Every structure is written in C-alpha cells, then in structure tokens.
Amino acid sequence: MKFFSGSVRRVGVLLGGLVLALAAHAQGNLEIDTPAVSALRQSMQQRHAQLAPLYGSGAAGIAADGTVALRDAAKVPLAARAQANAAIAAENADRAALYREIARANGHPEWEAEVRRTFAQRWVERAQPGWWVQQGGSWVRK
C-alpha cells in the first residue's frame, strides 16, 4: 500500500510538471528585459524627441519594413538636414539591433525576421494621426 501510494505520487508530480510546462509555453511572453534590449529601448526613447517633429511634418515616415524612412527631405530646413539623417540612421541601426536581440534573447535567432515583421505592423498600426505610414507600397497619412 505504501509502495503503491509512493508511485502514484510520483506520477502525480510528473503530470503536474507536464501541466506547468504546457502552461508556461502557452502563456508565452517574449523576453524583452535583457540588458541589451533595455539599453536599446532607452536609446530609442531618448531619440524619439528628435524624431517626433520629423514624423509630424511628414519629413520622415514609418516604413513597412520596421524602419524609419526619410520621405521628404525638403520638409527639413537645410541646416537641420544632416542631423535628421543621422537621427534616422541611428534609429534604424537601433531597431535592427532590437529585432535581432529579442530573437536571440528568446533562444531563436532565426525569429529575427518575424520579430521585425511584427514590429513593423505595430509601428504602423500605432502611428499617431498626421504621421505618414507605408502601406501596400505607398505612403498614407494617418
């Protein structure tokens, strides 16, 4: 009897572990709190103050590939153009690193393209009214 209950407990623990493992997978949060990802998030947040006016004027837009694109350089005063270009280039470098780091932090570097695609959709979806977004190959004002 004692032997039997011990075995039953063993199976119970095993099944309990199985249920927990499945629940953990099903809930599926992506890891985005690594030092590398956090540093990129902070860097992008700080740069946003510089980019927001470019989005607002239409000089820059939210591209379909998860990057920021210079749409209309003429909307930026000549003196500020180099700085705007540099900010956009730095933002795109951070974004590329962000997509790569998230895929890697979750143990699947091959997910990078899908992470990028997901972000691309969400950036476009959540762009604010007045900003330009790239949809179906053409630029649309939200």
Added chain:
Amino acid sequence: MNPVPRWLLAAALAASMSACVTINIYFPAAAAEKAADRIIDEVWQLREDAPAAPAAGEGAK
C-alpha cells in the same frame, strides 16, 4: 509487481518533452505583438492612462 509500469513514466516524459519542442518551434505571434506594444508604448511614450499628452503635444499644430 510494479503498479506503475515503467513504460507509462517513459511515455509521460516523452509526451512532455515533445510538447515543449513542438510548441517552441513556432513563432509566438501573439506574444511578439504584446512585446512590441510594450516597447512602442515606452519608445513613443504612449500610456493608456495619459492619452491626452501626445494628442495635445503633436496634434495641435
């Protein structure tokens, strides 16, 4: 006589391991969307509890 056959333990273990592998191969699209939204909130400083801030700041022009 062993009331819990060894094959049952082995089968349960195999099932749990294969479940992990199978589920993990696929890209977790919903989780990725959630993660993206969290990061976009932070980068663009959008918060559900302060929707007026971005509208007043950039929409006014």
